[in-house]
Amino acid sequence: MTIAPHRAVISGIGESRVGRVPGRSALQLQADAALAAAADAGIAFHDIDGLMTTPLRVERWNMPAGVVAHQLGLKPNYLSTVDLAGASGVAMISQAVQAIEAGLCHTVLCVAGQNLLSHKSRADAVKSMAEGGSAHPQFEVPYGPLVPSLYALIAQRHMHEFGTTPEQLAEVAVAIRQHAGLNPNAHKRDPLTIDDVLSSRMITTPLHVLDCAIVSDGAAAVIVTRQDRAQGHKTKPVYLHGQGFGLRHSHIGEHKDITTTGAVESGAAAFRSAGVTPADIDVAQIYDCFTITVIVELEDLGFCPKGEGGRFVEGGRIRPGGALPITTHGGLLSGGHPGLPGGFFHVVEAIRQLRGEAGQRQVPDAELALVHGNGGVASVHATLILGSQPHGRAP
Numbered sequence: 001m002t003i004a005p006h007r008a009v010i011s012g013i014g015e016s017r018v019g020r021v022p023g024r025s026a027l028q029l030q031a032d033a034a035l036a037a038a039a040d041a042g043i044a045f046h047d048i049d050g051l052m053t054t055p056l057r058v059e060r061w062n063m064p065a066g067v068v069a070h071q072l073g074l075k076p077n078y079l080s081t082v083d084l085a086g087a088s089g090v091a092m093i094s095q096a097v098q099a100i101e102a103g104l105c106h107t108v109l110c111v112a113g114q115n116l117l118s119h120k121s122r123a124d125a126v127k128s129m130a131e132g133g134s135a136h137p138q139f140e141v142p143y144g145p146l147v148p149s150l151y152a153l154i155a156q157r158h159m160h161e162f163g164t165t166p167e168q169l170a171e172v173a174v175a176i177r178q179h180a181g182l183n184p185n186a187h188k189r190d191p192l193t194i195d196d197v198l199s200s201r202m203i204t205t206p207l208h209v210l211d212c213a214i215v216s217d218g219a220a221a222v223i224v225t226r227q228d229r230a231q232g233h234k235t236k237p238v239y240l241h242g243q244g245f246g247l248r249h250s251h252i253g254e255h256k257d258i259t260t261t262g263a264v265e266s267g268a269a270a271f272r273s274a275g276v277t278p279a280d281i282d283v284a285q286i287y288d289c290f291t292i293t294v295i296v297e298l299e300d301l302g303f304c305p306k307g308e309g310g311r312f313v314e315g316g317r318i319r320p321g322g323a324l325p326i327t328t329h330g331g332l333l334s335g336g337h338p339g340l341p342g343g344f345f346h347v348v349e350a351i352r353q354l355r356g357e358a359g360q361r362q363v364p365d366a367e368l369a370l371v372h373g374n375g376g377v378a379s380v381h382a383t384l385i386l387g388s389q390p391h392g393r394a395p
Helices: 026-041 064-072 085-101 122-134 147-162 166-180 194-199 263-274 291-300 331-335 340-354
Strands: 008-015 050-053 078-081 107-115 202-204 217-226 239-247 283-286 368-375 380-387
Touching: 008 026, 008 085, 008 239, 008 340, 026 064, 026 107, 026 217, 050 064, 050 085, 064 078, 085 107, 085 217, 085 239, 085 340, 085 368, 085 380, 107 340, 147 202, 147 291, 166 194, 166 291, 166 331, 217 340, 239 263, 263 291, 263 368, 263 380, 283 291, 283 340, 291 368, 331 340, 340 368, 340 380
Parallel strands: 050 078, 050 107, 283 368
Antiparallel strands: 008 217, 107 217, 239 380, 368 380
């Protein structure tokens, strides 16, 4: 087979410990993940000539990509700091592939992480995320909404329009916790029931505390490289088949229909460029900052009609062994959420599934995976279609 000289593939993944990781700074967590990814790919840091990273919310770094490059001893020909909030992890992979296929570099380290839980109290972390621009500074901030308050507006409207129930929201949390229970690096692994979710503390109607993402420390990293250079790597390459972006609003108060998001456009573009449909997807890593987010994104990405998301998740469909296992590492609800880098763990998990290395949570014969990231209050959306084969499925 002739190899295109600039075809990009994913050849390495790595994570730090996730959860409460005292004594590790944001840079140390990122270094842990980067070292693990390089070792997984069978390369050294001197083989890396590109770097993609994200900003921090716990510290103010001038030019984060420059800070990370210096601390890791990298001399990149190409580097960038990406800030699409929770969609940043998906966007980093997209940009890394484009940089390699444009000939700007040959091996890119994508890394993101921070000590969001250990750096501050959980309450302070939630407050800092609320002050990070999710609410409109003129029309929303004066009323003091936290991020859960803004997502609760989506949940309330979805329930009003489509009859979505608290039990259906809770099913999302229970299903994702079951996946987390099979992930030894997940922050929360204890089993949950529907009653546990519904009896947990109400944060903002109708979202209980177990409908909301946790706060964690952690970092993740991915190595993207040219296909010809990956031939000697020890791991099975994963391929980018499709990608898409979508944006319907910046702040939730600007949206005309808060039950439909830019995932409609990002998903359609990703499926179109990959030449596949939702029915072809074996495993989906859906961004899960709140349980309602999963239901809305499943609809907007085309896995079920608008308004059917609540019914779609019932009956174990998204649980381990279900027809469409989602967010199989435990996601933001249970796996870990270190703030802006949280969605990058969804990317790492998709790659792990496609390589057949997910252990007890492995989806059998997974060949196509969807990864979806969401930034802001359902604002910016980014979708990837990844595959275990260069084109489509194995013959």
